[in-house]
Amino acid sequence: MGEFFAGWFPAGWEFLGYTVAALIQAFLLVNVIALGAFVFIWAERKVSGRIQDRLGPTRTGGAFGWLQSLADGIKLLSKEDLMPKDADPILFKLAPYVAFAASFSAFMALPFASGWVALHLNIGLFFLIAVLGLEVFGVILAGYSSGSKWSLFGAMRQAAQVVSYEVPLGICVIVPLMICGTMDLVAIGDQQRGLFTNWLIFHDPFIFVVFWVYFTCAVASVNRAPFDLAEAESELVAGFLTEYSGMRWSLFFMAEYGSMILVSALAAILFFGGWNGPIPIFSALMDWFPDYLGNCWWFSSIANMFGVLCLLLKASIGVIAMMWVRWTFPRLRVDQVITMCLKYCVPIAAVCLLGVMFWTALGVPFFNDLLPAQERSLVREGWFKTGEKQADALLESLSASTDEEGDVE
Amino acid sequence: MTPLLAATSEVAINWHTVMFYVISLCACGFAVIVAMTNNIVRMAFALIVSLAATSGLLFLAGAYFVGAMQLMIYVGGTVVLLIFGVMLTAQKAFITMRTQAGDWILGLLVGGTLLAVLVQLVFLIPQWQSSDYQSVADKQLLAFAEELKSQQDRGEEITPEQRRKLELLAAKASEGMPQRTGEIGLALVGVRADKIESEETGLAGYLLPFEIISVHLLVVLVGAAYLARAKRHHHGGDHL
Numbered sequence: 001m002g003e004f005f006a007g008w009f010p011a012g013w014e015f016l017g018y019t020v021a022a023l024i025q026a027f028l029l030v031n032v033i034a035l036g037a038f039v040f041i042w043a044e045r046k047v048s049g050r051i052q053d054r055l056g057p058t059r060t061g062g063a064f065g066w067l068q069s070l071a072d073g074i075k076l077l078s079k080e081d082l083m084p085k086d087a088d089p090i091l092f093k094l095a096p097y098v099a100f101a102a103s104f105s106a107f108m109a110l111p112f113a114s115g116w117v118a119l120h121l122n123i124g125l126f127f128l129i130a131v132l133g134l135e136v137f138g139v140i141l142a143g144y145s146s147g148s149k150w151s152l153f154g155a156m157r158q159a160a161q162v163v164s165y166e167v168p169l170g171i172c173v174i175v176p177l178m179i180c181g182t183m184d185l186v187a188i189g190d191q192q193r194g195l196f197t198n199w200l201i202f203h204d205p206f207i208f209v210v211f212w213v214y215f216t217c218a219v220a221s222v223n224r225a226p227f228d229l230a231e232a233e234s235e236l237v238a239g240f241l242t243e244y245s246g247m248r249w250s251l252f253f254m255a256e257y258g259s260m261i262l263v264s265a266l267a268a269i270l271f272f273g274g275w276n277g278p279i280p281i282f283s284a285l286m287d288w289f290p291d292y293l294g295n296c297w298w299f300s301s302i303a304n305m306f307g308v309l310c311l312l313l314k315a316s317i318g319v320i321a322m323m324w325v326r327w328t329f330p331r332l333r334v335d336q337v338i339t340m341c342l343k344y345c346v347p348i349a350a351v352c353l354l355g356v357m358f359w360t361a362l363g364v365p366f367f368n369d370l371l372p373a374q375e376r377s378l379v380r381e382g383w384f385k386t387g388e389k390q391a392d393a394l395l396e397s398l399s400a401s402t403d404e405e406g407d408v409e
Numbered sequence: 410m411t412p413l414l415a416a417t418s419e420v421a422i423n424w425h426t427v428m429f430y431v432i433s434l435c436a437c438g439f440a441v442i443v444a445m446t447n448n449i450v451r452m453a454f455a456l457i458v459s460l461a462a463t464s465g466l467l468f469l470a471g472a473y474f475v476g477a478m479q480l481m482i483y484v485g486g487t488v489v490l491l492i493f494g495v496m497l498t499a500q501k502a503f504i505t506m507r508t509q510a511g512d513w514i515l516g517l518l519v520g521g522t523l524l525a526v527l528v529q530l531v532f533l534i535p536q537w538q539s540s541d542y543q544s545v546a547d548k549q550l551l552a553f554a555e556e557l558k559s560q561q562d563r564g565e566e567i568t569p570e571q572r573r574k575l576e577l578l579a580a581k582a583s584e585g586m587p588q589r590t591g592e593i594g595l596a597l598v599g600v601r602a603d604k605i606e607s608e609e610t611g612l613a614g615y616l617l618p619f620e621i622i623s624v625h626l627l628v629v630l631v632g633a634a635y636l637a638r639a640k641r642h643h644h645g646g647d648h649l
Contacts, residue, residue: 015424091454127477133485137457140492144450156493163489 025118029107037257042069044323051327079246086147087243095145096244096251099138103258106131110265111186113275113307124185128266129166129173132221135259136162142252143240154239158223161337165220165227168345172214175207175349175356176200176270189274196278201271206355211271213349215318218263220341222256225326227337264318265311272314275307282306429469436462444516447505449495457488474593550578 005017042057045068049056061067083092109124109131111117121127136159143155179200180188192198201211220227228239241252268274282303332340439459443452460483467476508516553575557567567575 018424088448088450091451094454121473121477123473123477126481127473130477130481130485133481134461136485136489137492140489141454144492159489159493 029104029118032107032261033104033254033258036261037254038069038073040257040260040319040323041072041253042066043320044326047320047323048327051324073250076246076250081248082243082245084147084243088145088147091141091145092147092243093248095138095142096248096255098141099135099255100251100258102131102134102138103255103262106262107258109185110262111189111269111274112311113304114190115186116304116308117186120186121184123183125173125177125183125188125270128185128262129170132259132262133162133166135255138252138255139240142244146240146243148243151240151242154242157334158239161227161341162221162223164338164341165217165345168213168341168349169217169221171346171349171353172210172217173270175210175353178353178356179203179207179360185269185274189269189276192273193276193283194280196273198276199271199273204356204359206352206359207271210349210352210356211267213345213352214267214271215321216340217345218267219322219325220337222259222263222322224256224260224322226329226331228326228331260319260322261315264322265315267318268311268314274314275304275311277306277310425469429466432462432465432469435459436466444508447507449505450492453488453492453495456491457484460484460488550575553578 005021007017009017042065046056046064057065057068059065060071083089106128108119109117109121109127111120111124117124139162140155140159143151143153143158146152176188177183180191182188192200196202201208241249244252282299286299436459439455439462442455443459446452446455460479464476464479464484467473467479557571557575560567560571
């Protein structure tokens, strides 16, 4: 995208193109979280309403109450910004931004379609997991700086939970990584091209189990019910953010929804083929009409748009499932949460890790042989592709004129 | 984009340099705050920002793996543990910490020594002394490209083998190359993928230092656990 915009500007001013590209990307990413939270806050009420056999919001904005989130937002904006007397003023004000920034910066490395990613890292998966872990910090900071012992208790409980659930989450994430042989999220998604049997969840029985463990840990690590004991209504009242009001409170909420979308999108990429639809319509079209559509930029753009839609749809299904879980299951006690993590999630994930390892090492036949092996290895060698591109550019610049060669030095 | 290609197009503002100054200012500034502030929790916060900025520097340098590692281990792990420790142990008297004069001297001594060693190291490496430094991979790429160019001028076609070699060299000169995690894993057991083609094919085994560090860490952990246990036993008879 940077190169595209840099082409618009005269020589010497390409940096403006890169700046424009960066601003557009930042704008899009912010809106993924903001609009996502906007829609999902409304959806949460509707889902909870349906599950509890009631209607949910109906008045604001017509029959479905679809303007409810906007009304909430205006209400939150107009609320007074309170701060307890005992609070540490600097840290109290900073904490929401820390939590939000941690959630937001993880979106940098999340690809939305093949190559449509703000920051293409060859260790994207690792970066995402590392950044997700930073959210704990905002929680602890908020709980501590509030100057209230209930907030502190809530923060401690939530931090303990999030930190401990990172262990099985990490093990679960290793499984798709091991099958694909790369930490590059774009490459992991691209390797699952083709029919839906190519999705990693259908790779072998073990990874099918791993997905459920991953989802459990993801629900726990974004602190959603039934793992939201930090917010237990009876004794703690909203846990670490008890003392927050208005916009600062809603920043925490946005961070939570951002993390939910992120974790669901990651599940979609790791287990459900990412931006690949169940049936490869676009690549089939491309195969049938290679002359017309082979190098057609708008066609590949449409295909990528479709990929974005696919990924967002899968991620939304994940988020809706989290809401469904929230309004269905009773909240766990603190000992049950830790038992769940240490006695069930970690051993199951570890056994499945070994199982997948032996499955791939022994070469047990699996369904997803539909993608030709040669193509698969090509995707795996994405590195050489960058080399090819650069070699092309280099040869072009060398053969252009002899004058330019003086500049190379 | 390789540094080589970047050099060919004239760039008005070098954003890389700007970001380097911003992030390093952040790292240094918050490190100073760590030393200056008295409140122990603010100290921990400043430490985290400083460490996160350091990982930003690593990302700027193209060392993505190390940068993410820094985030994961230091910012996400160690400092959270540190804060836990602070919150669980710090009472009213310890929450504000005054640094004694002796501590200042000792700290300056240790920090100054480390700084002196690092500065010496920086000036020891010849490539870092000039600003127009190009990496070995870049120079190889440039030389080979020149060769191909002259070959083209003579009217000869570029063979597929040469083309492949050029691609390899270009990929090598690109910034993401040394951080491929597979290579890092191989390097840990002593196979240096980045030195296979050069003369100094290294079995530059990092395995031994790695093992020594991990065993050392284990010893430290066991020692810490032992000390913590002994203290509690010493203080009172109540078995928790």
